[in-house]
Structures are given as structure tokens and as C-alpha cells.
Amino acid sequence: MNFLAAIGFLTIIPVPATTNDGRQVLYFPLVGLALGGMLYGVDHLLAPYTEIRIVVDVLFLAVISGALHLDGLADTADGFFSHRPRERILEIMKDSRIGVMGVLALLFCILLKLAGVAGVIHSESLIWLVLAPALGRTAQVIGLVFVNHVPSEKMLAENFYQQGKFSLLIFCPLPFAILLYMDWLLGLASLILFSLLLVSLLMWFKSKIGGITGDTLGATTEIIEMTFLLMGGVSASIL
Secondary structure (H helix, E strand, C coil): CHHHHHHHHHHHCCCCCCCCCCCHHHHHHHHHHHHHHHHHHHHHHHHCHHHHHHHHHHHHHHCCCHHHHHHHHHHHHHHHCCCCCHHHHHHHHHHCCCCHHHHHHHHHHHHHHHHHHHHHHHHHHCHHHHHHHHHHHHHHHHHHHHHHHHCCCCCCHHHHHHCCCCHHHCCHHHHHHHHHHHHHHHHHHHHHHHHHHHHHHHHHHHHHHHHHHHHHHHHHHHHHHHHHHHHHHHHHHHH
């Protein structure tokens, strides 16, 4: 049931009513892999239509999550790039209206995802369509376990924040295990990039607002997903 609860929280897929006790966080990486598998299937169906294929792949990632993470990215950009004190940043992030920085963040994220998916298709490294969403959801688990949350009116249900419950990390190595099995050098490079990027983001959030919110986790998911789609597009020619 916790796996179904994770699906219900991270996607628009209807699932039977479940309780949100926080333990579904354990299954976020598996949900990410399932979403990646679905994306791979969508991409396969549209294989003869390259231009449409690229756009639909990126559209699928937005729609299947209800644009939840894109909303978090926009709110985080508006707040963090306002160059205001902590309290004002949090107020801006609570505002449902989108500002210039939020629009720019969404625009560049979508454009870079389109470039990444185009590169993945061109290099025929389609495994990244599966792994990029999984790595984005893996980053969520790490943030929820290692970083304290900052209460806000728009905050994620409080029981999703599982700081110090390291047993919830058990599925987090799975995407990297797949990469290491395929190519140990590629897997190692991905692990290093993921670690550096995620630690940098979490430290930035902590320095600006004292921890994480649902919005910053959404932003993290989008940034990680975008980065590894781009990496997938260039890795075949580099490694």
C-alpha cells in the first residue's frame, strides 16, 4: 500500500485511498523507475516521428507529475533570486503568482530538457529516459532524510519529512547500480555528478532558508532530471 501511496503522491495516476504516514518515501526511487519505464514506452511508440517524439517526451514528464515539480521550481526561483531575507523568500515562495524568475526558470528547464531528450535520442542512449526520472525522485528521498524542513503554509505534508530515518534510503542506490552494471566509468561519473549537484543544492537551500520545503524538493527534482537527460545526450560521445 505504501508503494501505491507513493504513486498517488508523485503522479496523477489514480490509486486506491491510502494513508500518508511518510513510509511511502521509501518507494520514491522505484516510482521514478516506473515513470522512466513509461516514458521509454511513450518514446518507443513515437519513434518514427522525431520532432513530435522529443516534445511529447518532455510533455509526458510534466503531465504525469501534475506539473508539481515545475511549480516548485518556479516558486523556488522567484524566492531565491529575489535577493531578500529568509522570511521574505518564504513569503514569495508561498505566493501562487509566478514572477519573472519563475518564468525564466521554467523556460530554460523545458528548453534544456528538450535538448537533453534530443541528444538521448540522437545518441540512442535511451536508458537515460528511464534513469533521469529515477534519479530525480532519488534526490527527493535523500533531501527528506538528511535535511530538516522549513514549515510554511504550502509545505509538503509534515510526515513526508523523515530526517534521520536512514532505512528509507534502501532503494536509492538502485539507479546507480544499473548504471554501474552497464558501464562502471559512466556509473562512477554519474554518481560523482549527482552527489556534487545534490549536495550543492541542499547546502544552498539550507544557507538561504535554513532547510528544505516542498518547493525546493520540486526544484531539485527538475534540476537533477534535466541534468541527467543532458548528460545522457553527451555521454555516448564522451565515454
